[in-house]
Amino acid sequence: MACVDCETLKVGESDPSGKDAHEPGAKLDAGKTRMSLVLGGFSLALTEVGKVGTYGANKYTDNGWMSVENGQARYSDAMLRHYFSEAAGEQCDKDTNLRHAAHAAWNALARLELMLREERQDGAV
Numbered sequence: 708m709a710c711v712d713c714e715t716l717k718v719g720e721s722d723p724s725g726k727d728a729h730e731p732g733a734k735l736d737a738g739k740t741r742m743s744l745v746l747g748g749f750s751l752a753l754t755e756v757g758k759v760g761t762y763g764a765n766k767y768t769d770n771g772w773m774s775v776e777n778g779q780a781r782y783s784d785a786m787l788r789h790y791f792s793e794a795a796g797e798q799c800d801k802d803t804n805l806r807h808a809a810h811a812a813w814n815a816l817a818r819l820e821l822m823l824r825e826e827r828q829d830g831a832v
Contacts, residue, residue: 719738720735720737721735721737721738722734722735722736722737723736723737752809752812755805755806755808755809755812756809756812756813756816758805758809759803759805759809759810759812759813760813762803762805763813772817773820773821778817778818778821779818779821779822779825782814782815782817782818782821783814783818785810785814786810786811786814786815786818787811789807789808789810789811789814790807790811792807793806793807793808793811
């Protein structure tokens with residue numbers, strides 16, 4: 708994919724305060740995804756999910772989850788197992804001593820990532 712000339716603006720880009728693109732202080736980010744709302748707003752939760760990912764990487768391999776056969780279904784099952792364990796009153800996983808909620812969130816992210824990657828490969832995204 709070729710880069711766009713810096714003078715060529717994408718249609719629909721605008722500064723949220725209405726500044727012209729060439730005016731000092733302009734930033735054409737109106738309507739764009741605000742990732743800091745997730746990364747900053749969920750910092751405690753994402754740290755716990757990171758602990759689950761670290762545990763898995765130490766137990767298996769870094770990012771080995773990406774190659775698990777039938778991953779979407781298996782991570783869906785794992786997510787639900789952790790969800791139901793928590794619903795039954797067990798806060799932490801007995802094997803890892805990490806919260807079931809963090810395990811469920813990690814598995815939800817893994818299955819979503821695999822779904823999106825598959826769609827991208829199929830040209831649907």
